[in-house]
Amino acid sequence: MDELREITEHLLQFAPDALIVIDDANRIRFANETVRELFGHAPQSLVGKPLDLLIPERLRANHVRHTAGFMRNPHSREMGARIADLFALRADGSEFSAGIRLAPFRIGGKLFIAAAIRDTTERRLASEELVAARKEAERANRAKSRFLATASHDLRQPMQTIQLLNASMMKFLPDAQVRELLQQQRQAIESMTRLLNALLDISRLESGAIEPVSVEVSLAEIFGELRSEFSSIARARELDLQVEAPRIVLSTDRTLFYQLLQNLLGNALKYTDRGWVRVKCATEADGVVISVEDSGIGIPADKLERIFDEYYQVDTHGTKRMGVGLGLAIVKEVARLLGFAIRIHSRVGEGTQAILRIPNKYRVASGVASVEPAPEQVAASAPRKARLFLVEDNDGVRIATELFLKLEGHETLSARTVAEAEVLLERLAPGDVLIADYHLDGKSTGLDMLLRLRERAGYDVPGVVLSGDLPSVLRSIKSPVAACHFLGKPVDTTALVDAIAELSTTAQRPPG
Ligand code: ADP
Numbered sequence: 001m002d003e004l005r006e007i008t009e010h011l012l013q014f015a016p017d018a019l020i021v022i023d024d025a026n027r028i029r030f031a032n033e034t035v036r037e038l039f040g041h042a043p044q045s046l047v048g049k050p051l052d053l054l055i056p057e058r059l060r061a062n063h064v065r066h067t068a069g070f071m072r073n074p075h076s077r078e079m080g081a082r083i084a085d086l087f088a089l090r091a092d093g094s095e096f097s098a099g100i101r102l103a104p105f106r107i108g109g110k111l112f113i114a115a116a117i118r119d120t121t122e123r124r125l126a127s128e129e130l131v132a133a134r135k136e137a138e139r140a141n142r143a144k145s146r147f148l149a150t151a152s153h154d155l156r157q158p159m160q161t162i163q164l165l166n167a168s169m170m171k172f173l174p175d176a177q178v179r180e181l182l183q184q185q186r187q188a189i190e191s192m193t194r195l196l197n198a199l200l201d202i203s204r205l206e207s208g209a210i211e212p213v214s215v216e217v218s219l220a221e222i223f224g225e226l227r228s229e230f231s232s233i234a235r236a237r238e239l240d241l242q243v244e245a246p247r248i249v250l251s252t253d254r255t256l257f258y259q260l261l262q263n264l265l266g267n268a269l270k271y272t273d274r275g276w277v278r279v280k281c282a283t284e285a286d287g288v289v290i291s292v293e294d295s296g297i298g299i300p301a302d303k304l305e306r307i308f309d310e311y312y313q314v315d316t317h318g319t320k321r322m323g324v325g326l327g328l329a330i331v332k333e334v335a336r337l338l339g340f341a342i343r344i345h346s347r348v349g350e351g352t353q354a355i356l357r358i359p360n361k362y363r364v365a366s367g368v369a370s371v372e373p374a375p376e377q378v379a380a381s382a383p384r385k386a387r388l389f390l391v392e393d394n395d396g397v398r399i400a401t402e403l404f405l406k407l408e409g410h411e412t413l414s415a416r417t418v419a420e421a422e423v424l425l426e427r428l429a430p431g432d433v434l435i436a437d438y439h440l441d442g443k444s445t446g447l448d449m450l451l452r453l454r455e456r457a458g459y460d461v462p463g464v465v466l467s468g469d470l471p472s473v474l475r476s477i478k479s480p481v482a483a484c485h486f487l488g489k490p491v492d493t494t495a496l497v498d499a500i501a502e503l504s505t506t507a508q509r510p511p512g
Contacts, residue, residue, distance in 0.1 A: 017101075017116035024111045026051045026067060038119060040091035056089045074104035074111060088117060097124040141206070148203035152196045156468040157394045159196060160490040163189050164400035167493040171407040193490050198326040201259070201471075202310065205333040212253035212337050213475050216364055219281060219290075220245040222258055226265055226279065233269050240276040241269070248281065248288055249364040252338055255471045260334040260342075263327040264292040264354045270323065271352065272296030288358040299346040307344065308332040338362075386504035389428060390414040391421040391436040391446060392466075397489075401435070408497055418444050425453055428461065433503050435496075438467035447477075450484065462503035466491055 012019065013033040021030040027050055031043035039054060046053065055063050066079075079086060079100040088098040099120040104113050166189060170182050204210050227243040234241035250257070261279070268277045275295030282289045299307060303314045311325040328344075331354075335342040339359065346352040388410045392398035398414055405412040415421035418440055425434070434453060436446025450463040460483040467473045470488035477486075483506065485499035 015116070017118045019114065019116055020046070020051075020054075021112050021114050022051050024071060026064075028053075029112065038090075038096075038117065039088070054088055056087050056095050059087060070102065070104075070113070071111065074113065076101070076103045078102075079115075086120075097121045099123070145203040145207040148199050149207065152200040152203070153468055155196055156489050157397055159189065159193060161394075161396040161400045163193070163490045164397070164404045164493065168400070168404045168407050171404075189490075195324045196490075197488070198324055198330065200469075201330050202326050202333070204471075205330065205337070210256070210337065210471075212256055214251045215254055217250045217252050217254045217257060219248045219250065219288075222254075222261065223279060223281075225258065226261055229262070230265055230269060234277065237269060237272070238274070239269060239272055241278075242276060243279045244281055246281040248283070250288070250358060250362050251364050252358075252362055253475070255474045256334045256338060259471070260331050260338070260340075260356070261290070261292070263331045264356075267323075267327055268292050268294035268296065268352065268354070275351070286357075287360045288363055290356045290358065292354045292356075293351060294353075295351040298348040298350055298352055299344070300348050301346075304344065304346060384431075385409045385411070386462075386500060387411045387429070387432045388413070388500065389421070389425060389432060389434045391416075391418075391434070391440065391449065393417060393437060393440055397437075404493065405435075405500075408500075410500070417441070418449065421449060428453065428457065430459070431504065432461070433500055434461055434463040435500075436463065436465055438465050438469075438473050447473075447481070447484075450481075462506070464496065464499050464503070 015032060015034055018035040018038040019030070019032040020028055020035060023029050027048060028046045029048075031041070031046045033043060035041060035043045035046065041053075051067075052060050052063075079102055086098045086100060087095045088100075089095055097120045099118050101116045102113055103116075104111060106112070163186075166182060166186050170179060170186070173179060173182070223243050223245045227241070231241055265277070265279060272294040273296065277292070277294045277296075280291050280293070282291075299314055306312045307314065308328045308331070310329040312329075313323065313325040331342060335356065339362065341357040343355050343357075344352060345355070385408070388405055390398065390401055390405070390412055392401060392414065393416055395416070398416060402412050402414050413424055413427070415424045421436075428434075434446075434450055436449055438446045440446055440449070446463075446465045450461065450465065453461050462483045463481075464485045464487060465473070466487050466489050468489040470486060474486060483503060485503065487495055487499060
């Protein structure tokens, strides 16, 4: 028994923490040997002294308040929620950051508080360093996003010019060899455009600038659009593309959702040399499951966990150069923003399965999204090429666009400013099409101009609106705009020609 008491006594005196006991008058009644080491006071010399002796002067008033509160409701707890707030005073007047644990107890009805105290200076420094490092990393990340957004946005105008000039030269130069070179140039332009778009997308997503705007989205419609966007690529790669069209309606951000599926389907086609690519949809108890599957090259198991990282690419059989390594990073960010879960399963040589889980709360139960019946297309007997009014404030882009459109056989009139356009547009006649840049000057957009024009003309003047930031523009439009195509910059020349052709067939006849 004596031995046990000795052990207890030893433990108490030499515990790793400094131990003190105070009474309800804040006087020290006991201090162990570790107190000497930590505070520089002889333990015995403290007994009977006020606790204030161990507290830096500037903190004493605060401490008295806290102690009073603790005495009213005594229970074991850690003192002070944030370690940075607690400091203790040594005999030599210096201070240290302290972690303190309190345990109240009673003897004969009298309240005592035992406190275990340790020096947490190192922990505090480490945590301060961690906070500073995190702040610095966040700042650097914001700067990176800003740089990426600005750089890729400003690169779009010259890219647009180069793209249009390339398309024009293709028309001008009949020589087969030159055309071959131009074709290669075009491929380089296209891959640079893809890179620009991906950089701009990821930087916008990361900077938190994008807030999803939910609307009713019919999966049948979205899947239909995916099918028409990707069917020519599938045909060119001799792949069987199957897209099921489910009758399901979701409430989500249409542009972001489409972008997510576009990236998954783009990858499936890119990394499949033979066989098939399928987009399927199933409903399960907890939600809707969309899968994009392919019979392609697959992803090695040890690479799977990194494929969502920015700029990460699996280098299999020289496929690395096919992308820029941002597609899945965009998919991950968009899925997070929309509240969906994304997983990828894959087997090398067999294929890959991307599975998107959409919780039931995003499903519109009874709503049937209004699928507008396709307007009846009356084939014009001999459609003349529409006359075009082009409004673009960037000189390079305007000159190149005008040249390209003229070579396409369109009479094209162009204006540089809103004021110039207002004068020019007085000559507008039914059948003419307006092509306008969205960001014209600080006050007015190309879309505003189109809407004003429609009000004056009294009918839906057909229009094409071009923007370097198409997703934001689309998101800002509250209701659909009839007879208007929105195209991203740098514009795909084929898409521009198709849009003009479609608008001019539906708008051949003057109204009423
Ligand atoms: P990338 O622009 O290179 O396609 P992603 O971020 O979209 O970048 O994809 C990252 C990497 O994941 C790709 O480089 C590719 O190796 C691999 N990957 C993505 N999807 C597939 C797929 N369907 N089949 C095989 N590999 C894929």
